[in-house]
Amino acid sequence: MSTDLSTNLRNIWRRRSGYRDSLYRFLSRRRVLAAITILPALLLFTFITLGPILWAIAAGFYEIPVFSPQWEFVFLDNYAELLAQETFWVSVWRSVLFAGGSTTLQLVAGIGIALLVNRSFKFSNVVQAIVILPYMIPTAVLGFIALWMGNAQWGVINEVLLSVGLLDQPFSWFGNHSTAMIAVILTSSWKFTIFVTIMVLARLQSIPENHYEAARVAGANTFQVFKDITLPNLKSVIFIVLLLRGVWMFNKFDIVYILTGGGPGDATRLAPIYAYELGFGLTRLGMAAAMSTLLFVFLAGVAVVYFRVLEPAKEVRTE
Template structure:
């Protein structure tokens, strides 16, 4: 009987789904094939939306290209030198340093403080953690528009509250004064992105064993000593990684600044991304704008290399 059934089975053609199952089972049994199958779509998308545009921008930066003239004129690397030595680029780069590092410092302080606060066990702790994470879900465009309305000198609620409590005597145009515009944009932008630091820090705090704190209590440590000797060494790796990521993102930040100030008053909040936008779409010089973007990429790449060499966050991760 078995011989007959085997012959019948051999005569029945293999279905397409059966062959698919055999192929898939072979893929999942081989680690290298599985790795290739999983990574290939992501790598292809990364090359398509990141690598190719970056190479195209580097190539474009070597030409004199205008939206009003379809002819590309070769200028060579000297164009990048001209951009580096231009006063407008240097001023925008300085403002980017202030905005980037100032925003990251604010986000680290606020984010870590908020994580320490919501990490405590109290009634409604879960709800408090959920509410604390809400700003990160709000689009940056909405935050910029709402912040602009709240800071308005005529009808903004910020001026109203500050006048009511006696801090101000007259309304202040926070976004219209050179002395306050940059700091105001930094605070409004950091209100959203500080939550990213909170997420990373809170996840690390939740993994610290409770017996570490119990041992510190038995040794007579106070709250500050517990934070210094138990908490800080175990969240330092998260802070280092968050600082690197937030620095890269804030240096490329465009939406918040453009929505709130358009780079003003004057050029007080014109950072490198806004400067590149102005050159490309107001001055119609695509070659120079591509050169600005290329130089910004080189700076951020060098910053990342130096950061990893000096701070060594990967060693902190392994130790933790």
């Protein structure tokens, strides 16, 4: 009887070992391993990103009452009404101005800061950490700091300009129609320039030092070294930054809404702010979804033209 028990135990152990080996061989297959690795990220992307995008596209074809679960299918009426509105086109143009001005300022300032902090000097690591600090400050906190600094009554900016004689009386930087957009662009660039600095600094530190040594031996001056060595190596990063910062600043909502709320009047009413007003101010949820879809199509078209015309892939190389 003990022999039969031992035999049964060995058979059970062999079966379990066989199941384990089969499972191991199954999980070791390249396609199965890829599916297991990618599937969680794909599901997360579907529920968090792809799902809301598809929902917004579908909602753009409906008139959605706020207090009723019944959606009324209106097909392209929301799009036709939007495209006929001057307010829509003005908001899109303001978003283009804001994105263009912010991206240009961030690119120029970011490259300049990166070139400065890339130099070897005492406490260079401390300086690099301090430079990155604004990017770590939450956008809401930075917005309220900027509002305090630019306040017409007790803002530090007005106090400094009055003390040096550049102003005769306090000025409301965020409350004046002529300066609100410039003030918002400067404030947003204050925070997001550091993104450009980080990207450019990482590329600068990967350029081989012997390139600069060879240029100095050949008698090249500082400008020639920048033009012939530094700038060509930065082209790939510049192309990436232009696209990313341009798209992100075109869609920027939080810091603009905190600083001005789209005002004064409509001076800083960007396209995302106008879409927000349509959805939550005028309760035109279907039209707000249609506008979001139009902005998505516009940015996708700009990205396609960007890649076709500038061809950034040709500037990217591996060493």
